[in-house]
Amino acid sequence: MSLRHAVPAALIVFAAVPGGAFGQSYPTKPIRLIIPFAPGGTTDIVARVVGDRLGRELGQAVIIENRAGGGGTVGADALAKSAADGYTLGMATVSTMATNPATNPKMPYDSVKDFTPITNLVNVPNVMTVNPVKVPAKDMKEAIALFKKSPGKYSYASSGSGGISHLDGEAFKVMTGTFIVHIPYRGSGPALNDTIAGQVDAQFDNLPSSLPHIKAGKLRALAVMSDKRVESLPEVPTFAEVGLRDVNNMAWYGLVGPANLPREVVQKVHAAAVKTLADGEVRKRLADGGSYVDGGTPEQFVQKIAREITLRKDIVKKQNIRLD
Ligand code: GLU
Numbered sequence: 001m002s003l004r005h006a007v008p009a010a011l012i013v014f015a016a017v018p019g020g021a022f023g024q025s026y027p028t029k030p031i032r033l034i035i036p037f038a039p040g041g042t043t044d045i046v047a048r049v050v051g052d053r054l055g056r057e058l059g060q061a062v063i064i065e066n067r068a069g070g071g072g073t074v075g076a077d078a079l080a081k082s083a084a085d086g087y088t089l090g091m092a093t094v095s096t097m098a099t100n101p102a103t104n105p106k107m108p109y110d111s112v113k114d115f116t117p118i119t120n121l122v123n124v125p126n127v128m129t130v131n132p133v134k135v136p137a138k139d140m141k142e143a144i145a146l147f148k149k150s151p152g153k154y155s156y157a158s159s160g161s162g163g164i165s166h167l168d169g170e171a172f173k174v175m176t177g178t179f180i181v182h183i184p185y186r187g188s189g190p191a192l193n194d195t196i197a198g199q200v201d202a203q204f205d206n207l208p209s210s211l212p213h214i215k216a217g218k219l220r221a222l223a224v225m226s227d228k229r230v231e232s233l234p235e236v237p238t239f240a241e242v243g244l245r246d247v248n249n250m251a252w253y254g255l256v257g258p259a260n261l262p263r264e265v266v267q268k269v270h271a272a273a274v275k276t277l278a279d280g281e282v283r284k285r286l287a288d289g290g291s292y293v294d295g296g297t298p299e300q301f302v303q304k305i306a307r308e309i310t311l312r313k314d315i316v317k318k319q320n321i322r323l324d
Contacts, residue, residue, distance in 0.1 A: 026086050026265055030061040034082075034090035036075025038068040040189020041159055042206035042291075043091050046122055046253045049285050050276055057272035068186035071160030072096040073108060080114040084258040086265035092117070092256040094312075095163035097305050102312035103162045103323050111309065116261035117301035119273045120254035122291035124206045125226035126168055127236070129219040134201040140222040140242040143202075147178035155181040156202040157191035162323060164251050165191075165204040167312070168225065170321045171247040172204070195219065206251045207232070207290035225249075232290050247315050252294070252308075254301055266298055 033051055037043045047064055055062035067075035072095045079090035097111040109115075130143055135154065137143035147154055158165040161184045169182055183200050185191035188209040195203040196218045203210070203219070211232055213219045221236045225246045229238060239246040255273060257265065276282055277295040286293055296304075315321070 038187030041187035098308035
């Protein structure tokens with residue numbers, strides 16, 4: 001072999017060793033998964049369904065840590081500032097990556113530059129519900145009539161200021177010319193507790209967290225934000241069917257790491273996530289809860305996040321939404 005050929009070969013081997021060796025051994029200890037919302041919300045539900053199996057695929061435990069606050073920005077910021085070694089990963093949502101950046105001029109992080117997207121796990125429809133005792137309306141038309149009759153009397157819960165459910169609530173108010181008071185929580189879990197208890201009258205939420213309470217009759221679903229009716233709630237109309245524009249499309253939940261996560265880590269976690277999502281039991285649990293499985297490539301997730309930031313900015317502008 002001539003020197004001309006030998007040199008590049010040697011360089012390739014040299015360059016491949018540090019990353020390759022790291023990639024082969026990773027992970028050698030448990031992985032922390034930051035959930036930027038309280039327990040009981042969809043972020044937490046999806047992370048717990050996926051996390052256990054993901055850990056088994058990777059051969060290390062995935063330890064869930066709820067860091068709620070600031071509409072999801074507190075936990076997302078903690079992740080952004082963690083070591084990019086693959087041992088701290090987090091759940092990214094439409095709220096932490098797109099609606100907050102679209103509405104909050106004082107973001108503590110840059111949702112494009114400060115993370116390494118791995119895969120979008122699921123897409124999820126959203127739903128508007130009422131406490132059936134506090135809002136005695138059998139459908140959307142009756143609820144809007146009640147809200148119109150007494151502006152400021154009724155309230156709605158969101159999973160945090162600047163998040164998707166806050167945006168949904170404010171868009172609803174603009175569309176219907178109603179005034180219902182926004183009450184933000186540290187996630188849908190605590191928001192649901194208060195709506196079910198009747199401390200708050202209505203709620204905008206992602207379907208998986210609200211679904212069991214709708215089925216149990218504790219909350220009444222008025223409409224789902226989805227192109228078509230959802231299988232788990234066939235009797236509930238879509239926003240379009242009740243004459244309202246669906247400004248939402250879907251909420252989504254994915255896996256990300258801090259910026260500059262080694263390529264080998266991204267590939268390993270992505271491969272494990274794809275296997276996890278292909279597992280029959282995991283798929284069933286996600287589907288029964290109202291989620292649509294995704295599991296796309298890291299590149300697709302990068303593009304989705306960029307598209308979603310633009311989309312949410314557009315919605316805020318076009319709907320003339322003002323967040324408090
Ligand atoms: N509702 C979600 C939760 O409490 C967070 C909002 C979102 O980003 O979809 O986990």
